[in-house]
Amino acid sequence: MQIGTKVASMLAMAALALGLSTIAHAAPLTVQTAQGTVHGKTINDGKVKAFLGLPYAAPPVGDLRWKPPQPPLQWKGERDAAKFGDHCAQVHVFDDMIFQDGAGSEDCLFLNVYAPAVATANSRLPVMFWIHGGGYAGGASSEPRHNGDFLPLKGVVLVTINYRLGVFGFLATADLAHEANGAAGNYGLLDMVAALQWVKANIGNFGGDPDNVTIFGESAGSFAVSTLMASPAARGLFHKAIGESGGAFRGTLPTDTLEAREKKDGEWVPSLGIASLKELRALPTGKILDATKSRGMVGFSPVIDGKFLTEPVADTYAAGKQAYVPLLAGWNRDEGSFVAMRPLTADQFKSMIGGLYQERAAEFLMLYPADTDAQALRSAIDYGSDNFIAFGTWKWLEAHRKTGAPADRSSSVGWKTGDSPIYRYHLELAAPTSKFHPSSFAFHSDEIEYVFGTLDTRPGSVWRPEDRTLSEQMMSYWTNFARTGDPNGPGLPLWPKYGKDDSLIHLDSTITSGPDTLRPRYEFLLKGMPEFHF
Numbered sequence: 001m002q003i004g005t006k007v008a009s010m011l012a013m014a015a016l017a018l019g020l021s022t023i024a025h026a027a028p029l030t031v032q033t034a035q036g037t038v039h040g041k042t043i044n045d046g047k048v049k050a051f052l053g054l055p056y057a058a059p060p061v062g063d064l065r066w067k068p069p070q071p072p073l074q075w076k077g078e079r080d081a082a083k084f085g086d087h088c089a090q091v092h093v094f095d096d097m098i099f100q101d102g103a104g105s106e107d108c109l110f111l112n113v114y115a116p117a118v119a120t121a122n123s124r125l126p127v128m129f130w131i132h133g134g135g136y137a138g139g140a141s142s143e144p145r146h147n148g149d150f151l152p153l154k155g156v157v158l159v160t161i162n163y164r165l166g167v168f169g170f171l172a173t174a175d176l177a178h179e180a181n182g183a184a185g186n187y188g189l190l191d192m193v194a195a196l197q198w199v200k201a202n203i204g205n206f207g208g209d210p211d212n213v214t215i216f217g218e219s220a221g222s223f224a225v226s227t228l229m230a231s232p233a234a235r236g237l238f239h240k241a242i243g244e245s246g247g248a249f250r251g252t253l254p255t256d257t258l259e260a261r262e263k264k265d266g267e268w269v270p271s272l273g274i275a276s277l278k279e280l281r282a283l284p285t286g287k288i289l290d291a292t293k294s295r296g297m298v299g300f301s302p303v304i305d306g307k308f309l310t311e312p313v314a315d316t317y318a319a320g321k322q323a324y325v326p327l328l329a330g331w332n333r334d335e336g337s338f339v340a341m342r343p344l345t346a347d348q349f350k351s352m353i354g355g356l357y358q359e360r361a362a363e364f365l366m367l368y369p370a371d372t373d374a375q376a377l378r379s380a381i382d383y384g385s386d387n388f389i390a391f392g393t394w395k396w397l398e399a400h401r402k403t404g405a406p407a408d409r410s411s412s413v414g415w416k417t418g419d420s421p422i423y424r425y426h427l428e429l430a431a432p433t434s435k436f437h438p439s440s441f442a443f444h445s446d447e448i449e450y451v452f453g454t455l456d457t458r459p460g461s462v463w464r465p466e467d468r469t470l471s472e473q474m475m476s477y478w479t480n481f482a483r484t485g486d487p488n489g490p491g492l493p494l495w496p497k498y499g500k501d502d503s504l505i506h507l508d509s510t511i512t513s514g515p516d517t518l519r520p521r522y523e524f525l526l527k528g529m530p531e532f533h534f
């Protein structure tokens with residue numbers, strides 16, 4: 001970074017530290033992009049500038065349905081950037097997904113940029129690029145819990161994106177593969193790359209540093225982060241990574257071979273009553289969505305297409321070919337809290353485990369004990385958490401620890417030289433009950449509002465002082481990491497690196513850290529984990 005931009009960044013940070021007393025001298029709300037001029041608005045009492053609904057690719061409609069994203073269109077004059085673009089067409093997935101935009105549409109490749117009010121083109125602030133979750137089937141950048149009112153006050157520029165979902169994001173047929181010279185599917189992931197390319201070209205004008213971009217996401221968004229680290233298509237477009245509850249190292253969101261998906265999707269397409277790709281592209285959006293409901297939530301997911309992904313993600317990491325970037329990742333204590341929705345006795349749990357693990361059942365019950373009904377329920381939640389999300393995220397952390405910082409970097413086949421420190425977290429503070437979560441757990445997706453400082457957007461919650469404190473701490477950890485690759489900073493409990501002693505941080509009403517005591521569980525699961533459903 002040049003001296004001038006360093007000074008500008010320091011001045012911007014100083015203004016933030018003073019409580020944005022310089023709002024009266026805030027930078028203009030008009031910004032030039034490669035496509036044209038945009039005019040945003042201020043939010044959070046003028047402390048943050050928001051530029052919403054910016055197109056990062058051409059509308060993927062008509063002949064562009066099921067094609068890689070194309071460059072965004074140019075416009076003349078000034079584009080109003082005061083409201084969200086439409087979210088991507090999808091079936092209803094989760095009740096707690098609330099959208100602030102108009103309606104679902106295939107014309108949905110929009111992103112939003114949030115920056116401190118004082119940020120200028122010389123600020124060079126760290127960029128945080130958010131990928132929402134939803135099983136690659138639902139979600140949008142306009143969800144209130146992802147709002148950018150607060151995170152930029154920590155001295156970062158925040159980008160949130162839409163990307164194609166479900167059948168529109170991941171359909172892979174032989175006709176599509178033939179059309180694209182052998183590759184098909186992964187359109188949603190290619191959208192993410194296109195959005196990162198837009199950031200590289202434009203974010204400097206909004207006050208961000210294109211050479212300091214952190215990708216972060218939750219659930220499917222976290223799977224995407226681990227996958228982008230493995231894909232040659234994303235090379236050089238980001239410099240740090242944060243994964244919240246998910247990694248493409250286990251089949252919760254499977255990555256199929258192209259051959260398998262061509263067969264599966266090729267058997268499904270005729271159910272639409274069409275005989276050609278041209279006819280398929282001409283079908284109404286709603287008819288296609290209705291037909292996908294029989295496929296289930298994870299009916300369409302990433303594929304090893306030979307271009308975006310040339311092999312399973314785990315194989316890329318095993319060979320040390322992933323991005324050598326700092327990684328912060330973890331999960332929530334009660335990812336499997338869905339288990340508590342039905343009664344479960346110790347005898348029922350033991351019987352189920354006996355059927356699943358057979359001769360290994362006794363060893364399993366040493367790690368997930370069930371001496372009482374209450375203990376069995378706790379163990380069921382723990383095992384549900386591990387089976388669902390935690391084990392795959394742990395495998396991602398382990399894989400990057402083993403190969404993400406090779407000793408001989410001069411001959412490395414990776415992307416980026418330099419250290420690749422790893423930081424692991426475990427969110428343990430049980431959130432208060434709310435409209436969509438009537439029991440108190442650190443449930444799947446619980447951390448999102450803490451990370452974004454948007455606790456008050458969760459319907460029905462009555463927040464406690466410890467929730468506010470933890471949110472403030474997590475916002476500082478995440479943005480510190482985006483700034484330097486190290487989450488530590490003044491006034492925060494020490495977060496040790498995830499090194500040889502397996503140290504991690506426990507995010508609770510009182511933050512502590514220490515060696516991982518659950519490693520024996522994951523080493524046991526490495527020997528084999530049968531499919532099951534509670």
